Amino acid sequence: MIKPATPETIAQGAKLLLNNELCVFPTETVYGLGANALSADAVLKIYQAKGRPAYNPLIVHIGSLDQLDEIVKEWSSLAKILTAKFWPGPLTVVVPRTDRIPAIVSAGLDTVAVRMPAHPIAQQLLQACNIPLAAPSANRSETISPTTAEHVAKNLPDIPLIIDGGPCIWGIESTVLDLTGNRPRLLRPGALSLSALREVVAEIELPQIVDDESAKLSPGMMKRHYAPRAKLILSNDLEQIDWSSLAKPIGLLLCHKQATPIMQHAAQIELLGYEAAAYATDLYAALHRLDDAQVSTIVAELPPNEEAWLAIHNRLTRAAT
């Protein structure tokens, strides 16, 4: 059930979470499906509601740095520096975990992914319940992440409470950085850009998308993810597409902001522009709109092959797998 984010709703959400029930809340990236991160029973409900494979670990959200002691075993100087700069915000760090975090949260790994969200509603909820919250994106596994409360209700109708905080400002998930090795390793490009990270750490190992079997060893890199219902085709050159061979109706996802002749082939058109952050903010919402319009094929124009577009390329490529 969707409820506006009033103090009463937040109190109700905190109560559910303390009773080891699920509650959906907005973050600045995407909506999260929250549960008490200290309870294996509560976290199991997340996996069940999402149909999430047990080998894919969850991010633990905290409301204050005091909560780190309980869940994190080693907090390196690099972790301190990075989080001092980017928290609260769309950065998730993977660090060694304590035994207080049930194995199910981390899919059996001896690490935990932690993030302090910046969204005021997420912060108020975290303060109100005063426990760390495990929260993946609030969608069924392998479907498009939600950036509005309505996206969540459509995809996960049985969650007891969805706190509505309006559309998410980043619209794409947090950047996940593994801090357990010698050098920080990017596990998932996301809302926080590499150029912002490089202002703090010069050398970052970049991700490779690997096949799903090997991805189990290094989660976050699973190939297929974020997929719309329609078949998604990526193209560098829309002029070369054989439109007659595609299942109709066709939806178009373009970087343009102005009309082009290829638009005649489409039943619905989404114009996201050539600015990476603005494109990211509306990408999932546009894919949801195209699915709602029941197009059979989505043709997406590949955005520029530049680092600023890394997270978007990653999501589009995985959605098209």
Ligand code: TXA
């Ligand atoms: O923006 C976000 O990060 C959103 C909001 C709700 O905070 N959450 C989110 O969670 O995107 P989820 O579960 O959809 O993605 C979590 C990512 C996955 O790629 C997962 O494999 C990785 O984080 N991850 C979690 N724990 C990990 C760990 N211990 N080691 C390596 N990767 C981990």
Ligand code: MG
């Ligand atoms: Mg997700």
